[in-house]
Amino acid sequence: EVQLVESGGGLVQPGGSLRLSCAASGFKFSTYSMNWVRQAPGKGLEWIVYTSSSTTTTFYADSVRGRFTVSRDNAKNSLYLQMNSLRDEDTAVYYCARDEQWLVRSVFYYAMDVWGQGTTVTVSS
Amino acid sequence: EIVLTQSPGTLSLSPGERATLSCRASQSLNSNFLAWYQQRPGQAPRLLIFGASNRATDIPDRFSGSGSGTDFTLTIGRLEPEDCAVYYCQHYGSSYRPFGGGTKVEIK
Numbered sequence: 001e002v003q004l005v006e007s008g009g010g011l012v013q014p015g016g017s018l019r020l021s022c023a024a025s026g027f028k029f030s031t032y033s034m035n036w037v038r039q040a041p042g043k044g045l046e047w048i049v050y051t052s053s054s055t056t057t058t059f060y061a062d063s064v065r066g067r068f069t070v071s072r073d074n075a076k077n078s079l080y081l082q083m084n085s086l087r088d089e090d091t092a093v094y095y096c097a098r099d100e101q102w103l104v105r106s107v108f109y110y111a112m113d114v115w116g117q118g119t120t121v122t123v124s125s
Numbered sequence: 126e127i128v129l130t131q132s133p134g135t136l137s138l139s140p141g142e143r144a145t146l147s148c149r150a151s152q153s154l155n156s157n158f159l160a161w162y163q164q165r166p167g168q169a170p171r172l173l174i175f176g177a178s179n180r181a182t183d184i185p186d187r188f189s190g191s192g193s194g195t196d197f198t199l200t201i202g203r204l205e206p207e208d209c210a211v212y213y214c215q216h217y218g219s220s221y222r223p224f225g226g227g228t229k230v231e232i233k
Contacts, residue, residue: 035222037170045162045170045213047222059220095169102175109176110217111160115169 002026002114004096009119016086016123022079022096022116030074033099035112036081038092038121046092049081050099064090086123093118127151127216129225137231144201146228148214153194158217161190161199164227165210173212174199206232 008020022034036049049070050059058070069082079096097112128151138144148159156177162170172181174190177197187202201208209232214225 037224044211044227045164045215045224047215047224050222059222061221097170100175102179104176104179107157107176109157109179111172111175111181111215112162112170112222113172113175113181115171117169 002098004098004114004116006094006096006116006119009094009121011122011124012086013125014087014123017082017084018086018121020081020083020094020119020121022081024077024079024098027098027114029077034070034072034079035097035099036068036070036079037095037097037112037115038090039095039118040089040092043092051079083121086121088123091121091123093120126221127154127218127223129214129216129223131212131214131225131228133228134226135229135231137233138204139233140204140206142204144204144208144230146199146201146212146230148192148197148199148225150195150197150216154216154218156193156197159190159192159197160215160217162213162215162224163208163210164213165207170213201230204230204232208232 005023033052048061051070067085071080095118098114100113102109130149132147159177161174164170178190211227
């Protein structure tokens with residue numbers, strides 16, 4: 001079964017740090033680009049990070065650039081998100097999501113086709 | 126950076142009715158890079174549509190997507206109780222992947 005399982009969430013004070021993990025199984029993790037998406041309480045989805053299969057290409061949303069760092073260990077089938085200088089507004093459920101591409105009639109399409117169940121990060125004093 | 130605006134904010138319909146959800150982009154985008162997701166209460170998002178009109182695996186055919194340029198539509202042909210959810214559109218940009226604000230579908 002194709003699966004993503006996030007962990008590492010918890011309560012942290014403003015200005016603190018936290019490292020999230022995403023364990024992948026059921027597919028060849030090393031060949032897939034990955035994303036982190038978050039959702040603040042009662043709010044919509046916010047994409048925050050993309051990383052290519054070998055992390056040679058990474059993109060960050062403006063809201064986290066310079067504070068969050070994505071990494072991965074393909075040998076361990078794991079994706080990570082190091083979060084520093086955390087703020088109240090970083091409180092959210094954090095999801096990892098697989099980046100898939102399809103070739104249909106010579107055209108490439110892209111979307112996030114597998115999602116984890118999320119891990120909750122609460123930033124509060 | 127393209128901004129996606131979804132409307133209406135909430136749609137309240139009865140089972141069997143047709144739901145039409147709109148996603149409008151701030152500038153024209155390639156429809157190959159427009160996706161729709163469903164998020165049921167308490168669950169992770171689920172991919173419904175990629176490339177504006179292609180249903181993802183195991184998605185019922187009552188879900189359909191259309192549109193081009195700046196205007197995209199997700200249609201749910203005959204609402205069922207399990208379609209109660211928030212629906213998001215998303216653009217796969219060159220260096221960003223923004224979501225729209227979402228449309229909540231309520232079943233009367």
